[in-house]
Amino acid sequence: MTQKTENLRVRRTKILLREALIALIEKKGFDALTVGDLTEQAMVSRAAFYRNYQDKYDLVEQIFEEAMGALFGEISALGREHPADVWVTFFEHIAQYDRLYRALLGSKGSPWFVRKMRADLVHLIKERGHHPHGPHESAHPIPPFADEFVPDIVSTMFVEAITWWLEQGQPSTPKEMATRTALLASAVFREASTWVSPRPPDQSA
Structure with a gap:
């Protein structure tokens, strides 16, 4: 052979x-x-x-890694001049693999896969200028203590948005979903930018 x-x-x-x-x-x-x-x-x-x-988990992981590898390749080609386009590309990718993501993220899917996708989204959010700000918005710095908490919350929001969108039969376009979800995420980061870092404990006591 x-x-x-x-x-x-x-x-x-x-x-x-x-x-x-x-x-x-x-x-x-x-x-x-x-x-x-x-x-x-x-x-x-x-x-x-x-x-x-190795097992069914390895099958899912390899399928997911292949899909995300293709996505990150497309995103890398965009550069950093148009950050909003990243999320349009992301939702276009979800639409392309809609049946796969609907199965894995839906009620009959796996919490393991949901956690894995959230982790990859946290990486994407951090790698792409710290947060998915909306059109005409600049990035807002957030306190160091929120650096892990807020991206994790935003990634969870994205996963829920994807799941809802797919289960509803994609009632809006990838661009519309990208814009609305990115604006919601931006509002979360904008709020976090107003937080004050907690004072360190008093060592003199």
Whole structure:
């Protein structure tokens, strides 16, 4: 078997397993599905599954990393001149993989995946100028003690916004969702910028 043929077989197996994963989450939920369910649904052998993945969590993680890798590649190409475009690109990415994200983030999905996505969003928020400010707004500094708390709150808000948007059948465009969510996030950071850092404890007592 040539290397090209082997690569095509691996790629086909991964596509079948991804489709099987989504279908089974929609049918019975992530927690209930097993590797046996996945291989039966995808019509591939267990050996083929374990050549590519350790377990169902590894399958989800690799799918997610591939999707996020593509997203971050698109975002990196934007540069930093137009920060609002980052969130438009983000919601366009969600729309492109809508069935996957709807399955994983919905009621039959996995809290593990929700936590992982939140963590990646925290990284994106921090990496992209500290917060997703809206159009015509500049970044607002926040006190050091809120540096972890506020991005985590904002990332949670984004995940909830994504879940709602997908479950409602995308009633607004990616650009509209990006603008509204970024403005809400900006309001949170603007409020946090008014907070006063707590005084250190009195050491003289």
